[in-house]
Amino acid sequence: MDFYFGLAQIIGVHTLLGLSAYVVLLTGQVSMAQAGFYAIGAYTPGAMTAMFGLHILPAIVIAGLVSAGIACIVGFPALRVKGLMLVVATLAFGEMVRLFFFNLTWQVERNGELVGPNGAEGFRAIRYFPQNGWEVWHVTVFIWIVVAVVMAALWWMDRSRAGAVLRAVGHDEIAAQSIGLNLTAVKVGAMTAGGFIAGLGGGIYAHTVTHIEHGVFGVLLATFAIAYPILGGLGTVFGTLIAVLFIQGFLIEGLRFMGDWRSLLFGALIVLAMNLRPTGLLGEHAPRMKHLLGLRGRKTETLESKEAN
Amino acid sequence: MLEIRDIKTTYGKIAALKGVSLDIREGGLTCLLGPNGAGKTTLIWTISGILKAQSGSMKLAGEELAGLKPHQIVEKGVVTVPENRLVFPEMTVKDNLIVGAFSRRKAKGGVEEDLESVLDRFPRLRERANQEAGTLSGGEQQMLAVGRALMARPKILLMDEPSTGLAPIIVEEIFEIIGKLRDEGRTIFLVEQNANLALDYADHFYLLEQGHVTFGGQPGEVDHDELIARAYLGARKAS
Numbered sequence: 001m002d003f004y005f006g007l008a009q010i011i012g013v014h015t016l017l018g019l020s021a022y023v024v025l026l027t028g029q030v031s032m033a034q035a036g037f038y039a040i041g042a043y044t045p046g047a048m049t050a051m052f053g054l055h056i057l058p059a060i061v062i063a064g065l066v067s068a069g070i071a072c073i074v075g076f077p078a079l080r081v082k083g084l085m086l087v088v089a090t091l092a093f094g095e096m097v098r099l100f101f102f103n104l105t106w107q108v109e110r111n112g113e114l115v116g117p118n119g120a121e122g123f124r125a126i127r128y129f130p131q132n133g134w135e136v137w138h139v140t141v142f143i144w145i146v147v148a149v150v151m152a153a154l155w156w157m158d159r160s161r162a163g164a165v166l167r168a169v170g171h172d173e174i175a176a177q178s179i180g181l182n183l184t185a186v187k188v189g190a191m192t193a194g195g196f197i198a199g200l201g202g203g204i205y206a207h208t209v210t211h212i213e214h215g216v217f218g219v220l221l222a223t224f225a226i227a228y229p230i231l232g233g234l235g236t237v238f239g240t241l242i243a244v245l246f247i248q249g250f251l252i253e254g255l256r257f258m259g260d261w262r263s264l265l266f267g268a269l270i271v272l273a274m275n276l277r278p279t280g281l282l283g284e285h286a287p288r289m290k291h292l293l294g295l296r297g298r299k300t301e302t303l304e305s306k307e308a309n
Numbered sequence: 310m311l312e313i314r315d316i317k318t319t320y321g322k323i324a325a326l327k328g329v330s331l332d333i334r335e336g337g338l339t340c341l342l343g344p345n346g347a348g349k350t351t352l353i354w355t356i357s358g359i360l361k362a363q364s365g366s367m368k369l370a371g372e373e374l375a376g377l378k379p380h381q382i383v384e385k386g387v388v389t390v391p392e393n394r395l396v397f398p399e400m401t402v403k404d405n406l407i408v409g410a411f412s413r414r415k416a417k418g419g420v421e422e423d424l425e426s427v428l429d430r431f432p433r434l435r436e437r438a439n440q441e442a443g444t445l446s447g448g449e450q451q452m453l454a455v456g457r458a459l460m461a462r463p464k465i466l467l468m469d470e471p472s473t474g475l476a477p478i479i480v481e482e483i484f485e486i487i488g489k490l491r492d493e494g495r496t497i498f499l500v501e502q503n504a505n506l507a508l509d510y511a512d513h514f515y516l517l518e519q520g521h522v523t524f525g526g527q528p529g530e531v532d533h534d535e536l537i538a539r540a541y542l543g544a545r546k547a548s
Binding site: 165171174175176177179 | 359378380384395396399404409411
């Protein structure tokens with residue numbers, strides 16, 4: 001049974017990670033920085049609860065706020081680049097964060113033992129849950145309450161005017177500017193919201209695994225973060241959830257019996273899924289990958305639409 | 310109402326506007342005619358702030374617009390209906406209109422009323438309010454682009470080639486809409502290639518050739534055919 005709770009926890013935190021990329025992706029930005037925000041969110045509240053004895057709730061909210069603040073700062077320079085250049089810039093930021101934690105050693109003595117990030121060793125003993133008598137299912141329920149709250153908030157945002165504004169910027173920046181949308185505010189706002197959600201996810205992740213180290217927050221995790229909303233589609237927040245279930249639940253856990261062949265099939269199934277559902281599992285009308293990466297100029301697009309008329 | 314003085318805009322080393330001056334008068338339709346590559350669209354994007362002018366000034370009722378960001382210019386009341394419509398094809402008609410009101414989010418309220426009045430003005434948009442904009446015909450998309458701009462409560466409406474890519478009969482329909490907007494007393498700046506039709510509606514017009522304004526006057530003052538021939542074919546009257 002614990003295996004299934006554990007799986008549900010992984011799916012929960014990865015859903016938060018995917019949703020953080022989803023918000024940013026709505027504005028047409030492919031961000032590889034989400035793993036970095038997630039890492040910041042993991043180390044910060046880990047430190048709060050393990051090093052300073054804070055309660056878990058304020059700790060993860062602080063994690064979200066710290067990640068959001070840094071995402072906001074990253075958002076401004078990141079605005080100046082688009083498409084593939086943004087991918088490279090955000091990737092560099094993610095690696096910067098990872099290497100920062102690789103080098104960070106900051107330990108305090110607590111109850112007779114040293115706790116805190118210890119460079120390459122990582123940050124051990126983030127034991128808030130076991131220390132406070134939380135059982136595995138308590139933790140799982142807690143995670144899914146957070147996921148449900150975030151999804152409800154994003155669902156509501158999507159249906160409100162804010163969602164239309166984010167999507168407008170994602171679809172056509174020139175058109176968005178011509179009708180008076182403030183690109184800077186919209187993009188940085190989305191980046192900040194994404195940072196907050198990634199921070200929450202990272203904060204919870206740190207407590208479920210009790211030991212975090214820099215290697216986890218690398219390029220692979222950043223790729224997963226952006227793969228969820230792309231595979232799931234940008235139609236609704238549920239696309240991301242379904243993609244996480246598909247990847248973590250089915251492709252990673254469900255195919256474990258295949259041994260080393262799993263990785264091969266994993267790739268093949270993603271290729272198949274993207275071919276059968278090119279705009280994502282849910283959501284027929286998500287911007288295409290090519291469009292997001294800036295590989296297709298706006299001019300060609302208008303020519304196409306002219307022909308369609 | 311909008312005084313444009315000696316605007317110069319370049320793309321890299323290529324000068325597209327070489328010192329354009331013109332006036333957009335309040336409560337009328339000012340038209341800018343010119344052949345392909347004259348710089349008409351460049352001027353629209355320069356006024357709307359999406360392209361930066363190298364020099365020159367643009368004063369809206371005495372207030373300088375040059376140097377402002379595109380969203381600030383929309384907040385001042387100068388709103389563009391871009392060439393090729395540029396509606397958001399994957400959003401519903403209603404959402405397209407609602408984002409058009411973004412610039413006046415600080416002044417609360419009135420969005421619902423404006424939405425209703427735009428949908429009253431364009432009954433075909435009302436029928437398709439929950440349909441995706443990409444499924445509309447070209448003419449309907451043009452109506453949507455106009456409606457979206459009206460949602461910002463513009464003081465000046467800049468329209469870039471509303472006839473592009475539309476069938477002649479639809480173009481006439483679009484011009485009737487423009488004529489109606491003018492008759493309501495709105496200030497419109499229309500950029501067009503379709504000179505004959507545009508001159509039927511214009512109160513005042515300018516001719517743009519290779520980045521220079523080469524003529525300004527009222528329709529009827531001169532022989533249109535000669536003018537159009539001059540602008541579009543490069544012919545000069547033999548005299």
